[in-house]
Amino acid sequence: xxxxxxxxxxxxxxxxIRFRQTTAKALSALSRSRQLAKLSEICLANAESLLxxxxxxxxxxxxxxxxxxxxxxxxxxxxxxxxxxDLPEADAIRGFLASVNDYRSIHDIRLSFHxxxxxxxxxPRDEVVDKSxxxxxxQGLVAELIGADVINVHGGGASGDKKAALQRFRSNxxxxxxxxxxxxxxxxxxxxxxxxxxxPVCRDLGIPxxxxxxxxxxxxxxxxxxxxxxxxxxxxxxTGREPxxxxxxxxxxxxxxxxxxxxxxVELRDFPGFWMTLTATIDVEARAKELAVLKLMRDVLxxxxxxx
Numbered sequence: 001x002x003x004x005x006x007x008x009x010x011x012x013x014x015x016x017i018r019f020r021q022t023t024a025k026a027l028s029a030l031s032r033s034r035q036l037a038k039l040s041e042i043c044l045a046n047a048e049s050l051l052x053x054x055x056x057x058x059x060x061x062x063x064x065x066x067x068x069x070x071x072x073x074x075x076x077x078x079x080x081x082x083x084x085x086d087l088p089e090a091d092a093i094r095g096f097l098a099s100v101n102d103y104r105s106i107h108d109i110r111l112s113f114h115x116x117x118x119x120x121x122x123x124p125r126d127e128v129v130d131k132s133x134x135x136x137x138x139q140g141l142v143a144e145l146i147g148a149d150v151i152n153v154h155g156g157g158a159s160g161d162k163k164a165a166l167q168r169f170r171s172n173x174x175x176x177x178x179x180x181x182x183x184x185x186x187x188x189x190x191x192x193x194x195x196x197x198x199x200p201v202c203r204d205l206g207i208p209x210x211x212x213x214x215x216x217x218x219x220x221x222x223x224x225x226x227x228x229x230x231x232x233x234x235x236x237x238x239t240g241r242e243p244x245x246x247x248x249x250x251x252x253x254x255x256x257x258x259x260x261x262x263x264x265x266v267e268l269r270d271f272p273g274f275w276m277t278l279t280a281t282i283d284v285e286a287r288a289k290e291l292a293v294l295k296l297m298r299d300v301l302x303x304x305x306x307x308x
Contacts, residue, residue: 003279004300005063005110005242006293013289017052020045022073027080035080039073040087046071047096050146054103054111062293064110064281067148069139076134084141094145101147110281111148112244113139120156121172122165129172140180150244151183152210155193155201162192166201173205185210185244188228190260194221195228202235209235212246213272214285218260225272233278243278247271247296248285264288268299276300 011019020042027035050071057065074080084090104111119132139151159165173181186202187210188195195209195216202209211232213225223231229245236243249267250259264287275282286292 002277004275005281006297007064007066007110007112007281007283008057008062008290008293009066009114009283009285010068011289012053012056013291015053015056015290017049017056019049019068019071020073021070024074024077024080027074036082036086037088039080039082040089040093043072043084043087044089044093044096046073047093047100051096051100051103054100054107054109057290058103058107058109060290060294061297062290063108064112064283066112066114066283067142067146069113069115069135071142072138075138076131097142097145101145104147110150110242111143111146112150112152112283113143113148114152115139117154119153121153122156122159122169124159124165124168129168133172133175136180136184137177140177140183143183144179149183149241150185150208150210151180152185152187152244154187154189155198158192162197166193166197170201170205173207187212187246188215188219190215190218192219194219195223195231196221199231199235206238207235208232208239208241208244210244210246212248214246214248214250214262214270217254226274229272229275229278233280243280245275245280245282246285247282262286265292266296268296268303271296271300273303276304 022042054065115135119135121129121132123129136151143151155169156165185208186198188198195211198209209232211228216228233243247266248262249270250256251261251263262285266284266286284293284296
């Protein structure tokens with residue numbers, strides 16, 4: 001029987017769960033020992049918050065949670081970066097992350113990461129690629145500790161030649177560790193890379209494709225939503241894993257000058273009714289956060305998947 005799980009992205013609107021951050025500038029004013037003490041305190045608090053977040057989404061019936069990329073702030077920074085075992089409270093942090101892994105396993109909560117836009121394996125600049133590889137390895141470490149199975153990236157910029165850029169992506173993908181490669185996914189974006197652009201890369205490298213239906217509508221490629229969904233599902237099937245989709249609605253409607261910006265909620269008419277025939281995870285990218293996820297879950301259930 002098809003089962004859809006809906007996902008919350010990173011933070012909450014009303015739940016009193018917060019993730020702490022710091023800046024490189026603030027850390028630079030401290031001695032190294034005080035830097036590590038402060039970072040340890042923040043990382044421990046964030047590990048505790050992540051456990052609370054996973055418990056909260058489970059209690060709401062939400063089946064997936066996207067983990068905030070800087071859950072360990074400034075981890076890869078060239079001046080104030082660190083390793084987990086550098087932190088005074090590393091054992092306690094690992095303990096909370098293990099509890100997250102146990103909880104998400106018992107309650108079937110799917111966890112993912114979505115690195116920032118500066119993470120791009122297709123860049124022509126070596127320093128950007130090196131930084132991207134470092135960031136992906138950091139997220140791979142945390143993903144392994146908590147049992148997250150997805151680290152989702154975009155194709156990056158075209159740098160004037162999409163074919164050459166995607167060839168760089170192919171080459172740099174091979175530089176990643178196994179724990180990152182087995183989790184890496186590619187998502188179509190709303191400006192440069194479409195499903196049609198990314199499909200050959202996903203097929204050849206065995207990378208699952210995360211289909212963003214909003215991006216596809218903003219940046220079409222001749223494929224229907226049904227065709228694009230089918231391509232994405234096929235890439236996931238080859239890995240034996242559940243497909244992953246993204247959905248959102250434009251802030252000011254589809255007639256707006258720029259429909260790319262996400263709205264507070266997802267309009268039911270933007271939900272592809274045929275997704276109801278699938279077993280899949282759908283991250284809801286909406287500014288109202290858990291309120292938007294819960295509303296879409298109710299709307300879809302009440303509609304029975306009928307198109308609106």
